[in-house]
């Protein structure tokens with residue numbers, strides 16, 4: 001146990017040190033922070049200028065919009081951070097010497113994953129000023145911010161693990177970076193596409209008898225059969241995992257009506273996937289979707305980590321075509 | 327450190343090692359013994375399978391068949407145990423260019439779990455050993471190719487291995503560094519390390535190695551003590567005389583001296599064994615040819631190597 005932690009930490013520290021000394025990391029990170037926070041503030045200003053009723057705090061849509069954008073951007077940056085962590089070392093001829101030391105394959109995989117994930121979390125942390133502005137305004141509770149940031153952080157880790165596995169499986173680092181991007185695309189767009197294609201297959205005929213006795217036939221889709229196809233989507237996981245805002249209470253004389261809060265992208269998305277889970281004809285929400293999605297994504301990441309570890313084992317039996325071992 | 331089991335007489339014992347890449351056989355049955363306290367040279371033409379054999383001995387590549395013991399540990403049963411006693415330097419390798427020379431070695435010291443208290447002394451000693459002391463604290467990327475090669479040697483020695491495998495360590499080294507490498511390997515052997523060096527630079531091996539294992543087309547074609555080679559070899563000989571015309575006349579019409587080719591001030595002839603050469607020299611002197619130089623044109627190892635590769639062509 002102690003040895004595993006020590007080995008992984010040694011590899012992680014080494015990775016971070018090398019990353020920090022390669023290229024213009026500080027400049028890149030500064031540009032990233034300026035860009036994201038600047039765009040976040042611009043988004044807020046445009047919300048304010050289109051604002052009509054002043055009882056709707058613009059912090060709510062800002063938080064949701066910025067967070068979804070941050071999730072997408074972070075998951076697009078991550079493959080570039082991790083997509084060559086194993087085969088890049090192999091190409092540079094530094095991996096084999098490492099494999100011969102007393103570091104185990106799991107030490108190496110874990111250390112590299114920790115370094116990549118840590119970098120991803122740093123990238124996320126740089127977006128905090130504009131993500132947390134609505135919290136400082138008191139519009140978003142710290143609990144909601146913490147939960148959504150934790151989920152975003154986990155999803156970054158998932159993409160790190162998947163990219164790392166590609167870098168361990170594929171000989172060329174260009175190929176593995178490309179495959180990592182395709183994987184992210186599959187999580188975002190592929191799940192949507194599958195859902196859109198699968199939903200029409202659930203159509204079933206329904207009959208309706210009018211009071212005069214005439215029977216009418218009509219068709220109904222049954223999204224409750226295929227909602228799970230959407231669950232692994234990072235956007236769905238994040239939106240549905242965000243704790244709900246308190247309902248909007250409107251008092252008109254003695255009558256007070258409660259409605260869902262307006263302009264909350266996260267809540268709207270979460271509600272619509274839960275409605276799909278409940279199915280057509282049910283006017284209440286279904287159960288939460290995000291635990292299934294997150295569990296699936298984490299399982300995928302666990303499998304990817306296992307693949308990476310296996311591919312780092314020596315002696316190697318099968319070698320890829322035209323690839324030097326050392 | 328745990329000692330290898332006492333039954334281990336040799337650093338490396340490999341029998342019948344085979345390995346194919348896809349359908350292409352790279353090793354078709356290699357045998358090799360690397361005794362402790364000696365430098366063994368692994369010699370063969372390009373594509374003979376030297377690098378493949380070294381990768382297998384270094385526990386990086388699995389053989390298809392064969393029995394291999396390294397430092398007394400069966401590689402099939404327990405590669406991890408062998409690794410602890412094994413130092414390896416590949417023919418081409420990368421160093422972490424972003425690190426300093428001592429950070430690089432410290433990283434590997436940690437990876438081999440050297441006690442932290444021992445680390446600085448060990449790093450200093452190794453840098454002195456490979457003549458890189460003045461680069462302590464310098465980034466690795468300022469080193470020349472030959473200096474990086476020496477840093478690689480230092481890295482492979484960080485955990486005091488009992489078996490050292492070096493793949494073409496002399497390539498890219500200037501003459502001075504080669505002499506230093508030779509002295510380093512000799513001193514390691516003197517301390518009891520089993521050293522295996524693959525190389526093309528035959529001239530140096532002759533002074534460096536105690537034994538030579540000749541390989542070709544994935545097979546071991548000979549294992550010799552370096553001292554025995556000189557007697558067995560039939561090199562060509564270089565003869566120079568003050569009177570080249572007289573020398574040519576004395577050699578004319580004598581098929582037993584082999585093919586004679588003219589050189590400035592003399593000729594090259596052979597191949598002849600040492601005994602035949604001594605006989606010829608006595609004869610030339612008896613005929614009053616003013617011989618000023620008479621010696622093998624190639625080293626013993628080189629002539630054995632050339633004969634081997636010629637037969638196989």
Ligand SMILES: Nc1ncnc2c1ncn2[C@@H]1O[C@H](COP(=O)(O)OP(=O)(O)O)[C@@H](O)[C@H]1O
Pocket residue numbers: 319320321322323324325347350351352370371372373374375376377378379
């Ligand atoms: N990864 C590999 N894939 C396919 N063939 C290989 C691979 N590595 C080596 N070979 C082949 O195996 C043979 C032996 O190569 P190698 O061990 O590098 O020879 P040497 O080091 O003696 O020059 C060569 O024919 C080479 O083409």
Ligand SMILES: [Mg+2]
Pocket residue numbers: 376377378417
């Ligand atoms: Mg080679």
